[in-house]
Amino acid sequence: MMVSIRFMNMEGIYMQIRLKNLKRSYGSLHAVNGISLSIPSNLIYGIIGKSGAGKSTLVRLISLLEKPDDGEVYFDELRVDNLAKEELIRRRRRVGMIFQNFNLFSSRNAAQNVAYPLEIIGTPKGEIKARVAELLELVGLGDRGKAPISTLSGGQKQRVAIARALACNPDILFCDEATSALDPQTTHSILALLKEIQRKMGLTIVMITHQMEVVRDVCDRVAVLDDGRVVEEGPVTDIFAKPKSDVTKEFLSHLVGTDAGSEEQMVQWSSKRGAYILRFRGVTTDQPILSQITRETGIDFNIRAGGVQKVGGEVEIGTLIVDIQGSEDEQESVVARLRELGVHVEKEERS
Amino acid sequence: MSAKIWLLIWNSTLQTLSMVFFSTLFSLILGLPLGVLLFSTGEEEQGGIIPMPLLNSVLSRIVNVLRSFPFIILMILLFPLSRLLIGTSIGTAATIVPLSIAAAPFVARVIETALKEVDPGVVQAARAMGSTNFQIVRKVLIPEAMPSLVSGVALTIISLIGYSAMAGAIGGGGLGDLAIRYGYQRFRGDIMLVAVIIILVLVEIVQVVGNRLSARLLARR
Numbered sequence: 001m002m003v004s005i006r007f008m009n010m011e012g013i014y015m016q017i018r019l020k021n022l023k024r025s026y027g028s029l030h031a032v033n034g035i036s037l038s039i040p041s042n043l044i045y046g047i048i049g050k051s052g053a054g055k056s057t058l059v060r061l062i063s064l065l066e067k068p069d070d071g072e073v074y075f076d077e078l079r080v081d082n083l084a085k086e087e088l089i090r091r092r093r094r095v096g097m098i099f100q101n102f103n104l105f106s107s108r109n110a111a112q113n114v115a116y117p118l119e120i121i122g123t124p125k126g127e128i129k130a131r132v133a134e135l136l137e138l139v140g141l142g143d144r145g146k147a148p149i150s151t152l153s154g155g156q157k158q159r160v161a162i163a164r165a166l167a168c169n170p171d172i173l174f175c176d177e178a179t180s181a182l183d184p185q186t187t188h189s190i191l192a193l194l195k196e197i198q199r200k201m202g203l204t205i206v207m208i209t210h211q212m213e214v215v216r217d218v219c220d221r222v223a224v225l226d227d228g229r230v231v232e233e234g235p236v237t238d239i240f241a242k243p244k245s246d247v248t249k250e251f252l253s254h255l256v257g258t259d260a261g262s263e264e265q266m267v268q269w270s271s272k273r274g275a276y277i278l279r280f281r282g283v284t285t286d287q288p289i290l291s292q293i294t295r296e297t298g299i300d301f302n303i304r305a306g307g308v309q310k311v312g313g314e315v316e317i318g319t320l321i322v323d324i325q326g327s328e329d330e331q332e333s334v335v336a337r338l339r340e341l342g343v344h345v346e347k348e349e350r351s
Numbered sequence: 352m353s354a355k356i357w358l359l360i361w362n363s364t365l366q367t368l369s370m371v372f373f374s375t376l377f378s379l380i381l382g383l384p385l386g387v388l389l390f391s392t393g394e395e396e397q398g399g400i401i402p403m404p405l406l407n408s409v410l411s412r413i414v415n416v417l418r419s420f421p422f423i424i425l426m427i428l429l430f431p432l433s434r435l436l437i438g439t440s441i442g443t444a445a446t447i448v449p450l451s452i453a454a455a456p457f458v459a460r461v462i463e464t465a466l467k468e469v470d471p472g473v474v475q476a477a478r479a480m481g482s483t484n485f486q487i488v489r490k491v492l493i494p495e496a497m498p499s500l501v502s503g504v505a506l507t508i509i510s511l512i513g514y515s516a517m518a519g520a521i522g523g524g525g526l527g528d529l530a531i532r533y534g535y536q537r538f539r540g541d542i543m544l545v546a547v548i549i550i551l552v553l554v555e556i557v558q559v560v561g562n563r564l565s566a567r568l569l570a571r572r
Contacts, residue, residue, distance in 0.1 A: 091481075092479060099472060
């Protein structure tokens with residue numbers, strides 16, 4: 001029993017990340033201002049925030065590129081924010097990272113890029129060759145090993161970067177805006193690849209992003225960052241069904257607005273936007289809630305737009321944008337009744 | 352011109368070539384680590400991998416002072432060092448010492464500038480993968496900067512061809528010496544002309560080869 005547990009820890013399959021009251025300032029700017037998070041193992045965890053919310057600093061702190069001013073970072077039970085130099089370098093070798101701009105070595109071809117992390121830990125040449133071929137195959141670039149980096153497309157570059165990040169069998173893969181420089185289709189294929197790799201290798205993936213689509217499509221849990229703090233955290237399906245903070249709601253509204261043309265597009269019946277956003281989740285999408293309320297109260301709804309989104313590829317979240325007829329009191333009672341029935345209601349701010 | 356004169360020109364050319372070759376070699380040996388150190392200890396925003404502001408500014412000052420020193424005076428000041436290392440302060444071999452030392456700070460700046468052109472994101476990626484500082488320099492910075500480094504070395508060689516001609520004036524031998532002693536002091540304009548043309552041709556060859564090599568490295572990326 002002991003042996004098997006030790007084996008699993010060495011393989012790092014159950015690597016969990018914990019952050020305790022992390023702080024990092026640059027001059028008077030508090031980039032990360034007291035963040036505590038627990039990132040469970042073996043899933044895809046999203047960290048979303050607008051630019052300047054502190055995402056980049058946070059990822060530099062948890063990927064051990066920078067030390068916090070205050071607070072602690074744990075990988076499992078091991079505290080990693082205060083490691084000595086040699087230990088720090090050894091620890092970084094167990095962590096993979098991909099970037100918005102790929103950051104590939106232009107002096108090396110695709111295969112040589114993937115070989116780099118193996119070279120620096122002194123892997124024998126023959127072993128490197130076999131492992132590189134295997135990794136390139138995994139990311140779907142089995143025949144492009146000899147290609148100079150400049151001849152690859154953005155998506156192919158990110159695939160090489162993913163293969164490079166996975167070379168040393170990391171416990172954790174950090175993706176820092178990994179799809180932000182890619183077009184929607186390429187983003188889609190990269191996300192699918194990451195999801196497949198997460199399942200195959202059982203690693204913990206942390207996705208730092210400003211794109212709610214990324215969170216919706218691949219993340220299991222998400223933390224919403226604003227002003228260097230976590231304003232909301234939870235399973236992605238909960239966040240989509242019941243967003244609490246204004247920042248989250250704003251992210252979701254962008255998603256509705258920008259999604260036209262994709263599969264989950266909102267159907268617009270009217271060019272006017274409704275006053276209320278209703279979000280239905282799971283079973284509530286199957287029930288005739290609106291007509292039930294109309295029957296009960298005699299108050300009508302005017303549906304402006306609506307649609308269904310798949311979150312995490314499984315759970316469906318329905319969204320309706322409506323106007324509610326009647327006086328303000330009547331509207332309030334309808335909203336109360338909707339909430340009773342498990343619908344999440346937001347009032348649109350008219351500006 | 353007689354065969355004897357042509358032999359003289361040939362020997363001077365060989366002297367110049369050996370002076371330039373060895374002083375380039377030694378200035379690289381001195382300047383490369385210095386350039387890497389200048390870059391590495393620089394500000395983090397500019398890519399410095401081990402920022403050490405004090406050491407950096409001291410090194411930077413030393414490099415600037417050496418670079419602004421008039422070469423002729425530096426050479427005279429370094430006569431004792433040449434005597435110590437070579438046994439004499441006159442002749443081609445002795446001139447290599449001041450030439451190397453004069454060119455080293457130039458090489459250091461050239462290397463520093465080339466390394467600064469490397470995308471800091473790439474260095475960050477290498478660091479995130481657990482590279483040691485030495486690995487970052489040897490396996491990332493230098494290969495990534497290679498096209499600029501090649502251009503920089505070509506520039507160094509060209510400067511050294513110029514310096515070596517000057518060194519002729521104080522007993523260093525080579526084409527500069529020939530041009531002064533025969534061309535200027537004995538009114539042999541033809542010898543002066545030949546010496547100058549050979550120097551020009553040498554510079555041109557180095558420039559063209561350097562550009563081609565750098566371009567070929569870039570084209571392979």
